[in-house]
Amino acid sequence: MNFQQLRYIVEVDRNGLNVSEAAETLFTSQPGVSKQIRALEEELGVAIFVRHGKRIVDVTEPGREMLNIARRVLADADNLHRVGEEFRNEGQGRLSIATTHTQARYKLPKVIAEFTRRYPRVRLELHQGSPRQVCDMVLSGDADLVIATEAISDYPDLVMLPCYQWNRGVVAPSDHPILKAKPLSLEEIARWPIITYDSAFTGRGQMNKAFLGRGLKPNVVLTAIDSDVIKTYVRMGLGIGIVASMAFDPLMDKGLGMNDAGHLFESSTTRIGIRRNVWLRGYIYAFVELFAPALNRHVVEAARAGGGTDPGL
Numbered sequence: 526m527n528f529q530q531l532r533y534i535v536e537v538d539r540n541g542l543n544v545s546e547a548a549e550t551l552f553t554s555q556p557g558v559s560k561q562i563r564a565l566e567e568e569l570g571v572a573i574f575v576r577h578g579k580r581i582v583d584v585t586e587p588g589r590e591m592l593n594i595a596r597r598v599l600a601d602a603d604n605l606h607r608v609g610e611e612f613r614n615e616g617q618g619r620l621s622i623a624t625t626h627t628q629a630r631y632k633l634p635k636v637i638a639e640f641t642r643r644y645p646r647v648r649l650e651l652h653q654g655s656p657r658q659v660c661d662m663v664l665s666g667d668a669d670l671v672i673a674t675e676a677i678s679d680y681p682d683l684v685m686l687p688c689y690q691w692n693r694g695v696v697a698p699s700d701h702p703i704l705k706a707k708p709l710s711l712e713e714i715a716r717w718p719i720i721t722y723d724s725a726f727t728g729r730g731q732m733n734k735a736f737l738g739r740g741l742k743p744n745v746v747l748t749a750i751d752s753d754v755i756k757t758y759v760r761m762g763l764g765i766g767i768v769a770s771m772a773f774d775p776l777m778d779k780g781l782g783m784n785d786a787g788h789l790f791e792s793s794t795t796r797i798g799i800r801r802n803v804w805l806r807g808y809i810y811a812f813v814e815l816f817a818p819a820l821n822r823h824v825v826e827a828a829r830a831g832g833g834t835d836p837g838l
Contacts (some may be wrong), residue, residue, distance in 0.1 A: 526565060526568055526569075528598075528599065528602060529561065530561050530562065530564065530565040531565075531595040531598055531599055532551065532599060533547065533551070533558050533561050533562055533565075534562055534565065534573055534574075534588075534591070534592060534595055535592060535595050535596055535599060536550055536551055536558075537558065537562065537574070537581065538584065538592055539664075539665060542574070542581045542582065542583070542584075544558055544559055544581060559579075562574070569591070571585070571587045571588075571591075572585050572587075572588065573585060573587070573588035573591055573592070574588055596682075597802065600800070600802050600803055601802075603666065603803070603804075617646040617647065618646075618647055618648070618806060618808070619647065619648045619649075619650065620640075620647050620648070620649050620650070620669055620808060620809060620812060621649075621650040621652065621662075621667065621668040621669050622649070622650065622651050622652065622668060622669065622670060622671075622672065622812075623652045623653075623654065623658075623659035623660075623662040623663055623667070623668035623670070623671045623672075624651070624652070624653060624659055624671065624672040624673060625653065625654070625655070625656060625659065625672075625673050625674070625751075626653055626750060626751030626752070626753075627751065627752055627769050627771070627772060628672045628673070628795065629651060629653055630751070630752070630753065630772070631752070631769070631771045631772055632672075632771065632795075632816075633651070633672070633816075636812070636815045636816050637649060637651075639815055640808075640811070640812050640815055643811065644808050644811070647808050650668075652667070652668055655723075655750070656673040656674065657679075659671045659672075659673055660673065660679075660680050660683060660798060663683065663798060663799070663800050664680065664682055664683070664800060666800075669799075669805075669809055670797055670798065670799050670809065670812075670813070671683070671797065671798040671799075672688075672795065672796075672797055672798075672816070673795070673796065673798070674793050674794065674795045674796070680798065682800060682801050683798035683799065683800060683801065684798065684799045684800075684801055684828055684829045685796050685797075685798055685828075686796055686797040686798070686799070686813065686817070686820050686824075686825060686828055687794050687795075687796050687817075688794075688795050688796060688797055688816060688817035688820065689794070689795055689817060690792040690793065690794050690795075691769055691770060691771055691792065691793055691795065692769075692770055692785075692786070692787035692790055692792050692793070693732070693767055693768065693769060693770060693786045693787065693789075693790050694767075694768060694769075694770040694773055694783040694784060694785050694786050694787070695709065695714060695765055695766065695767055695783065695784045695786050696755075696756060696759055696765065696766040696767075696768055696773055696778070696781050696782070696783045697759060697765040697766070697781065697782060697784075698759070698760065698762065698780060698781060698782075699780055699781060699782045701765065701782070703717060703765055703784060704782040704783075704784050706784060708788070709784050709785070709786055709788075709789065710789070711735060711736055711739050711741055711789055712739070712741065714743065714765070714767070714786070714789075715736065715741045715742070715743050715744070717744070717764060717765045718744050718746040718763065718764030718765070719743050719744055719745045719746065719764050719765060719766075719767060720745075720746060720747045720748070720749070720755050720758050720759055720763060720764045720765070720766045720767075721745060721748060721755065721766065721767040721768070722748060722749065722750070722752075722755070722767075722768070723748045723749065723750050724748070731790045731791040731792075731793055732767060732790055734791070735789055735790045735791070744764075746763060746764050747763060747764065752768045752769060752772035753772075755768055756768070756772075756773075756778060756781060759781065760780060760781065767786065769793075770783070770785065770787065797813055797816065797817065797820070799825075799829070801829070805825075810822040810825060813825055
């Protein structure tokens with residue numbers, strides 16, 4: 526048994542049991558991966574995967590336990606390297622953040638500016654994607670932490686750290702009558718074509734729930750994955766936009782206005798997700814605290830030790 530074999534079975538599972546895709550991810554050949562997995566199964570005396578002909582179609586019951594152990598072993602091996610790096614090159618290294626567009630565009634710039642001032646020798650990487658994509662980046666080890674609103678709670682292997690709550694506003698051209706609606710109502714919003722986030726993004730579930738609760742069917746004519754795209758099409762007159770309130774800047778968004786809609790929708794909570802049982806370098810704790818000041822090192826370590834229950838805000 527060796528680390529390479531453990532990586533192979535974990536990667537095959539992560540790639541939906543597709544051996545070819547796993548081999549491509551690992552920069553090796555499909556026959557080589559299959560051969561090493563067979564050798565591991567023979568050594569252990571049990572099948573890890575269920576096969577139909579040459580195709581892997583499922584994971585056996587003992588295979589699921591072995592995959593869990595393999596993940597822990599690989600994580601611990603990675604932690605050994607991280608501990609050595611921490612004490613060998615204090616304050617120097619890489620921090621990879623996976624997040625969605627709204628966080629990257631509107632919440633992170635000031636945090637990143639201050640972090641780079643404090644840790645000039647740490648190279649920052651910023652990856653963007655859907656909530657599920659960015660969570661997967663952390664689970665695969667491609668990123669150190671994820672910042673997102675949706676999806677983190679669906680990943681038991683991620684420790685969840687609630688950061689802040691936010692709500693929504695309606696954006697429209699400056700002369701649009703909806704900006705004068707006081708108080709703004711769901712019925713008024715439902716009168717107009719709506720441009721808002723894709724269903725996988727940024728609190729869309731709370732929006733849908735609010736309209737459904739009033740028996741309304743909003744006329745969503747266009748969805749997008751980020752706020753800037755939504756505001757672009759609002760400027761073109763295709764509809765009114767429902768966006769995160771943080772995504773509107775009166776100085777930058779010339780020609781648009783926003784009517785607060787926080788009283789109409791449930792608040793959404795943005796969280797940081799960190800892979801369970803992974804060693805965190807000191808500057809990662811510092812970044813988390815810069816983003817959410819309540820999440821100091823003691824709080825983060827307590828959350829990691831306390832299991833998977835989301836503590837909320």
